[in-house]
Amino acid sequence: MKLGVLLVDDEPLIRSGLRAIINAEPDLTVIAEAENGAAVTPLARRLRPDVVLMDVRMPVVDGIEATRRLIANLDDPPRVLVLTTFENDDYVLDALRAGAQGFLLKRATPDEVIRAIRLLAAGDSLLFPAAIRELAARHAPAEAPAGGLDHAGLTDREADILRLIAQGLTNAEIAAQLTVSPETVKTHVAHVLTKLGARDRTQAVIRAYQTGFITPS
Amino acid sequence: MTWRRYAYLVIGAALVAPYVTLAGFVWQALEGGVGAAATWAVAIAVCCVALPIATGMLAPVRALEIAAARLLLNVEVGDAETAGGDASWPTRWRSAAWFVAHLVVGGVIGTLTVVLPPAVIAACLAPFASGEVQLGQLDPTIPGGPGSAWIVPLALLSPVALVYLAAGASALMARAAPRLLGPSPAERLAALERQAVRLAERNRLARELHDSVGHALGIVTVQAGAAGRVLDSDPGFARQALTDIETSAREGLRDLDHVLGLLRDEAPSRAPTPTLADLHRLVGSTRSAGIDLTAELTGPIDEVPQAVSREAYRIVQESLTNAARRAGRSPVSLTLNVGAEDLELELTNPLDASQPQGGGGGRGLNGIKERVISLRGQISAGPEAGRWRIAVRLPLHPRP
Numbered sequence: 001m002k003l004g005v006l007l008v009d010d011e012p013l014i015r016s017g018l019r020a021i022i023n024a025e026p027d028l029t030v031i032a033e034a035e036n037g038a039a040v041t042p043l044a045r046r047l048r049p050d051v052v053l054m055d056v057r058m059p060v061v062d063g064i065e066a067t068r069r070l071i072a073n074l075d076d077p078p079r080v081l082v083l084t085t086f087e088n089d090d091y092v093l094d095a096l097r098a099g100a101q102g103f104l105l106k107r108a109t110p111d112e113v114i115r116a117i118r119l120l121a122a123g124d125s126l127l128f129p130a131a132i133r134e135l136a137a138r139h140a141p142a143e144a145p146a147g148g149l150d151h152a153g154l155t156d157r158e159a160d161i162l163r164l165i166a167q168g169l170t171n172a173e174i175a176a177q178l179t180v181s182p183e184t185v186k187t188h189v190a191h192v193l194t195k196l197g198a199r200d201r202t203q204a205v206i207r208a209y210q211t212g213f214i215t216p217s
Numbered sequence: 218m219t220w221r222r223y224a225y226l227v228i229g230a231a232l233v234a235p236y237v238t239l240a241g242f243v244w245q246a247l248e249g250g251v252g253a254a255a256t257w258a259v260a261i262a263v264c265c266v267a268l269p270i271a272t273g274m275l276a277p278v279r280a281l282e283i284a285a286a287r288l289l290l291n292v293e294v295g296d297a298e299t300a301g302g303d304a305s306w307p308t309r310w311r312s313a314a315w316f317v318a319h320l321v322v323g324g325v326i327g328t329l330t331v332v333l334p335p336a337v338i339a340a341c342l343a344p345f346a347s348g349e350v351q352l353g354q355l356d357p358t359i360p361g362g363p364g365s366a367w368i369v370p371l372a373l374l375s376p377v378a379l380v381y382l383a384a385g386a387s388a389l390m391a392r393a394a395p396r397l398l399g400p401s402p403a404e405r406l407a408a409l410e411r412q413a414v415r416l417a418e419r420n421r422l423a424r425e426l427h428d429s430v431g432h433a434l435g436i437v438t439v440q441a442g443a444a445g446r447v448l449d450s451d452p453g454f455a456r457q458a459l460t461d462i463e464t465s466a467r468e469g470l471r472d473l474d475h476v477l478g479l480l481r482d483e484a485p486s487r488a489p490t491p492t493l494a495d496l497h498r499l500v501g502s503t504r505s506a507g508i509d510l511t512a513e514l515t516g517p518i519d520e521v522p523q524a525v526s527r528e529a530y531r532i533v534q535e536s537l538t539n540a541a542r543r544a545g546r547s548p549v550s551l552t553l554n555v556g557a558e559d560l561e562l563e564l565t566n567p568l569d570a571s572q573p574q575g576g577g578g579g580r581g582l583n584g585i586k587e588r589v590i591s592l593r594g595q596i597s598a599g600p601e602a603g604r605w606r607i608a609v610r611l612p613l614h615p616r617p
Binding site for chain 2: 015020109113
């Protein structure tokens, strides 16, 4: 069973390049393409892709709005990987807040593209933790609201796990580091996500940075 | 800090000296019996009022006072940004008022500083003296002897009072400094507007780089990565990718050239921004770049208001860049007519057959639209009768 990818970019040459890179892999396949965000939700509902590769800036419906619609309208939405030309694009953070799990620069090498899609589909670790940390550092609140996450009622153990998630560790790696079973970690992670009202690791880490619970320095 | 403020006041005392000296000379000259009392009054007024005011209006004096106020009074005084040109008259009057206040307050505090110590010493010794005691250089005398003991605490308190007086006066001046030495509301507004224009221009250039060069390099990177990946399995794709890479890179270079040109135009050298008067040169350089351009310019182009003329030039420039990007060497036609109320310009070029772009319209079009909207003009752009047509109408005079 191959991982299905939906490509969304207004530039046909970007789409054809990514398609060639993805289809050259034995375990990945591009199942559909769209030239802006308008068609994303219906396509995803019909074709059930595992991952959506989504450009941020597009005419008609941009990548942020398309991500928002996807998350809002599908029960089990695909994972969204946002494509951007520049790292310091303000829209990237908006897209992550809207529910995208990670972002990928268009200057990424084919290997990085492939690795990102596979990582995202597996879904058990944060994509490019360093890049997200930098992004959060640029947009960090000037003054962290005191104890922003204290109210979320995380236990000490859960707080530790949130910090390790932010470093990009998988459940297995976290389990090894804390010398507990992977099952325990899985439970803790689920609790962290619930308490933070986060859909996934990306959302949880962004909230942790935004509220000053973790300082990006 | 208090001592610095005190030093500032003492400087005022030093500055007042020349005027007082001059007034003294005039007084002596006139005391010889020439002229009536009115003449004296005029002469003294000139020395002690008109001259300081005139001095305070000088730009270097203003700059010195601003520097001294920042350093010694420790106050924030905003920059008026009038370094290049002359300050406005209200600004000059404000700095003159400040200068006079500095002289008066400084003069009073400075004089007291000099006069008080000997007077205090004399007063403290008065109870032990016999006969009339003069208080330093001050005129009133008091009788010596134990009967004058009451003056001792008074004399000892007076330096404290002077310190408080100086502190109070300098605090008042520190509070008034931003109003009298800082930029006027009009100057602040002008500075803010200049900054807003600079920022908007920078944002526009950043967006232009992002949209054009970033776009092209994104395509080049992805296509080249893909071509390398499938070189053996799909040589056809790789060959096509090379062609696309070449085209994108060439377009990116041309866009970069354009943006760099804008950056050079807007270099701080403040070279005059081109206007419609420079249009002939633009037409010439476009033709020498190999583009078949027919241009028809009618109406009193030189009479177009500067702001409209500058923007119109830019619109033509960006339209031509777009046309060159879309149509290469195919014929481009430009008409520009200046009427009584409006400026109309139209640019057409053949649709690019190899890239059917529907209603896309080129990335430079956004920039053109922004310029047109900022001038409350109208714009239409799109395919028409087999050619790409962009038509712009700009009002020559602002309408309410």
